[in-house]
Amino acid sequence: MTLLDDLKRKAQRVKDADSGNQERLQREALYAERFRQPMLSILHYLSELTEQLKILDYEVRHAYTLPGIGVVTDLRHNSYVVNADSSDNPKSVRIRFSCTADNEAEYAVMPKSKADETRSFLEAQKMRYSEWPVRDYEQRIIGLNFQLQTEIKVSFLFQADLDIGVIKLYISNFNGFRLDKSMVQPEMVNEAWLDNLGHFLLRKRADLYDLDIDESHKDAIRKKLEDDSRRRDQELQQAIEYEQAVREEENRRSILGRLKTLAERLER
Secondary structure, rough: HHHHHHOOOOOOHHHHHHHHHHHHHHHHHHHHHHHHHHHHHHHHHHHHHHHHHHHHHOOEEEEEEOOOOOEEEEEEEEEEEEEEOOOOOOOOOEEEEEEEEOOEEEEEEEOOHHHHHHHHHHHHHOOOOEEEEEEOOOOOEEEEEEEEEEEEEEEEEEEOOOOOOOOEEEEEOOOOOOOOEEEOOHHHOHHHHHHHHHHHOOOOOOOHHHHHOOOHHHHHHHHHHHHHHHHHEEEEEEHOOOOOOOOHHHHHHHHHHHHEEEEEEEEO
């Protein structure tokens, strides 16, 4: 590689670094402008809410349907935990709690195939349990008895997504055993929205419709995702073409070098 080629490659690395720094600064400015205060508001609200719930020993109960077992009622919210990836500039905020039965209970699940499904479910949900077989008069196993204190782990995760300009919300195991996803525009996070969130967490309302975003903003999000995808594809193609050109030039110079060496040997 010639001196000029070496300098060009070093200069390109500097440009790439400068471009990366510029992008990082732009993202930090965007976060500070649109996301920091809403994410802080969510963190502070959830922290204060759970603190008051613990002081009051506030009771919230709910029922879940467990496969093979059926409806288990009077599961109580407890063990609230709120955390974030940063106390000053949070990009991720989570609240976790459990819905727990007051006491252990026994459940007989038959046939054995259904009992096996129940066992798999309990293990997937990381519930502690004990089991023993249900036998017929010929001592054949026809099902399983389960003894457990039902505990459902619930979480709400708020994540700032700077790329599409929304706060994503992932709700796990709150309404049944599933993951619900939603989005909210940062500008919507105000006192009324937070109060709505609190009522939803305490199961005083059935939905979080205020988290829905209008169709025009959804279109803008889709367009930005498509534009970003095209831009990344172009950058990747340019990088591939550059690397191929560098390799081809190196191969050409290597071949010329070998030919020159061979010619010099033949002249001797």
